[in-house]
Amino acid sequence: MLEERESKEPAMNLFQTNEFKETPFLPVSPEEVPPRPPSFPKKPSPKICGSNYPLSIVFIVVNEFCERFSYYGMKAVLTLYFLYFLHWSEDTSTSVYHAFSSLCYFTPILGAAIADSWLGKFKTIIYLSLVYVLGHVIKSMGALPILGGQMLHTVLSMVGLSLIALGTGGIKPCVAAFGGDQFEEKHAEERTRYFSVFYLSINAGSLISTFVTPMLRGDVQCFGKDCYALAFGVPGLLMVIALVVFAMGSKIYRKPPPEGNIVTQVVKCIWFAISNRFKNRSADIPKREHWLDWAAEKYPRQLIMDVKALTRVLFLYIPLPMFWALLDQQGSRWTLQATRMNGNLGFFVLQPDQMQVLNPFLVLIFIPLFDFIIYPLVSKCGINFTSLRKMAVGMILACLAFAVAATVEIKINEMAPPQPDSQEIFLQVLNLADNEVKVTVLGDENNSLLAESIKSFQVKDEENKTTNGMTAMRFVNTLHEEINISLGTDTSLSVEEDYGVSAYRTVQRGEYSAVPCRTKNEEFSLNLGLLDFGAAYLFVITNSTSQGPQAWKMEYIPANKMSIAWQLPQYALVTAGEVMFSVTGLEFSYSQAPSSMKSVLQAAWLLTVAVGNIIVLIVAQFSSLVQWAEFILFSCLLLVVCLIFSIMGHYYVPIKLEDIQGSADKQIPQIQGNMINLETKKTKL
Helix, strand or coil: CHHHHHHHCHHHCCCCCCCCCCCCCCCCCHHHCCCCCCCCCCCCCCECCCCCCECHHHHHHHHHHHHHHHHHHHHHCHHHHHHHHCCCCHHHHHHHHHHHHHHHHHHHHHHHHHHHHHHCHHHHHHHHHHHHHHHHHHHHHCCCCCCCCHHHHHHHHHHHHHHHHHHHHHHHHHHHHHHHHCCCHHHHHHHHHHHHHHHHHHHHHHHHHHHHHHHHHHCCEECCEECHHHHHHHHHHHHHHHHHHHHHCHHHCCCCCCCCCHHHHHHHHHHHHHHHHHHCCCCCCCCCCCHHHHHCCCCCHHHHHHHHHHHHHHHHCCCCHHHHHHHHHHHCHHHHHHCCCECECCCCECCHHHHHHHHHHHHHHHHHHHHHHHHHHHHHCCCCCCHHHHHHHHHHHHHHHHHHHHHHHHHHHHHCCCCCCCCCCCCCEECCCCCCEEEEEECCCCCEEEEEEECCCCEECCCCCCCCCCEEEEEEECCCCCEEEECCCCCEEEECCCCEECCCEEECCEEECCEEEECCCCEEEECCEEECCCCEEEEEEECCCCCCCEEEEEEEECCCCCEHHHHHHHHHHHHHHHHHHHHHHHHHHHHCCCHHHHHHHHHHHHHHHHHHHHHHHHHHHHCCCCHHHHHHHHHHHHHHHHHHHHHHHHCCCCCCHHHHHHHHCCCCCCCCHHHCCCCCCCCCC
């Protein structure tokens, strides 16, 4: 969850105003200069218990906790919703999951532009939160089995997820900065502590939701299946609470007006420099020291120098998306891997999607561990552990995490029954006669393909029908009456008389010692025993003894044998890599670029996360590799990227921010002699 850490800096608002001490520019007419936006009232807001903390930040922190609970809680069960409810393939489920994640990191650019150029932060948060809530409502409706068919569920899900992506991404750059606006400048220390509490609320919401929401999905049955509607509805309710709480503080907020768009200024400055250079390619025009100097005819010197420093850092961002491609698979590929493992830990039974809770939990442990123990020890050993080296080590740890994930995947496959290939079929023979039966299967040329003697109530399996990690069962009724079987509060099925066979039904793992059954004339219970993770069972209901109807149990797909605890090493490695990569990367970026460019760096950082998710989407759709080989592929790709990044970092020369300011005092070449024909345009400043 460290991509949220950028919220700790108030200067990281994506589109903040930049003020320069010296602003040389070409003359423009007075009517072209727009009026400066009025400053917002400096009235002091109510304080918390006589301290210097504004009361308004309470509403903002509670809002952030509920919103993060809403987002991560919904996202935790999303992959399994695609797989089990919409019945998509694992590759399609993974692709749509990462397409949604990518969209959530593109939309902050739009949200920040709306806030800083049009509505202001407060109105942007309110309006986009309404969009957010609407998305949750539509998404929850798409999880109601009684509402239409699969096509309608798919349409509602895609519309809902699009609105959620717009809502969560749109308010992401606004909420933290709006909280920083509540403090007076003389209370900078309190503002710093506020951002620490704000970051804690993000991780608390993530930690609780990724643990609770899978329980709502798996432990509660509605309409005879896992209750995805409840798992999506509760996060939606939390988003409603977030909106209401935020609106309650409206009268005590300090609400700064829109102040301008620094990202747009940077983009326009770069574009003008490039286009101006191509318009003036004549050999008679002297060259300039840097290609951005070609923006001097329109933009101030300080902005140009800041953009120069910015581009040096952005160049190092080029390899970063590959790291996010690996990190964000915790909610997709790793969750799918967990469905094929045994979640019984002895003292607690973990749902496959609950393993994601390890990430925020370990983040809260690793950050102080690295900051106060590991980094100081490395420093005492005389090792110059620079920021770029920390990021490279973080990449290596992520590589190792995926190598471990590949090893776990191989072991899972070894323990699983053999899968039939394209030329093989599944044949199951059930002998319900009193005596042994010999079964012979002939081929096209009357050659014997199978010759087996099947004893009474013995099943011969020749195929492995996957259960996707769920516990599956079906019944054969040998009685002369139809049987109604209740498997839970909302789960029941009917099996026709005289060797009627039921459809497959998936249930939660557990002990089923007394399953209520009912015929037209009597009621009784069946002891089905333990139904374990990933197993498939066949129950033959007979009444051949004086003890009443009984169920003969046959396990023709064995239960998952590998414990889900074996995923702990890969989660620990990738989270350690995240702490070293994400925190260090942001801190290094901000130390190497002017304060005016911090918002642009945040925008670029979020875009690297979005691009990383697109990489996973492409690989999932177009790669035909088995899962363990795909894990190895990602590990090797990141290792190559790490080597490239290390080479780039080796030749990178760190700079001091005062050097940037000093360089800006040097005059950029002015228009001279044969340069008077440069094509320039008037600009509004």
